[in-house]
Amino acid sequence: MTGMVPAIDSLDLAVLADRVLQIAGEDDARLAEVLDTLDPDARAALLDSDLLNAFQLFYYHFRTVPDPLAQDRLLLHAAQDAREGILVDSDEDLDVYFLVRDGTPAMEVREADVVLARFDGKDACRRARAFLAGPGR
Numbered sequence: 001m002t003g004m005v006p007a008i009d010s011l012d013l014a015v016l017a018d019r020v021l022q023i024a025g026e027d028d029a030r031l032a033e034v035l036d037t038l039d040p041d042a043r044a045a046l047l048d049s050d051l052l053n054a055f056q057l058f059y060y061h062f063r064t065v066p067d068p069l070a071q072d073r074l075l076l077h078a079a080q081d082a083r084e085g086i087l088v089d090s091d092e093d094l095d096v097y098f099l100v101r102d103g104t105p106a107m108e109v110r111e112a113d114v115v116l117a118r119f120d121g122k123d124a125c126r127r128a129r130a131f132l133a134g135p136g137r
Helices: 010-024 028-037 040-047 054-062 068-075 079-083 124-133
Strands: 086-090 095-101 104-111 114-120
Touching: 010 028, 010 040, 028 040, 028 054, 054 068, 054 079, 054 095, 054 104, 054 124, 068 086, 079 095, 104 124, 114 124
Parallel strands: none
Antiparallel strands: 086 095, 095 104, 104 114
């Protein structure tokens, strides 16, 4: 998120994160459900913090598990790293990045540093996959 993220005391946010993670355990779907129940400001602050990882953020927004390599890449980043984009897939020519800006998830397909396509919203992951599977790919 590059916009205004609500100011929540860092200790309160850490306590909230602990509670949420304790309730959800290792269940990604349960984590998304618990996050859905939070006050919107608290949820936004948590999703833009270093208290969740980028895989949890990805799952929250898209409700899908990416391929194992992408999942590993996302697990290595804090959720807040998605502000700038996190590489989730790469081949000879194209790179695919996961981003969250102003609370909106996005996927970008890039060639070198040029954005060829950007997909915003809850279906961005599906649309990026369709783009990559399109004619000539």
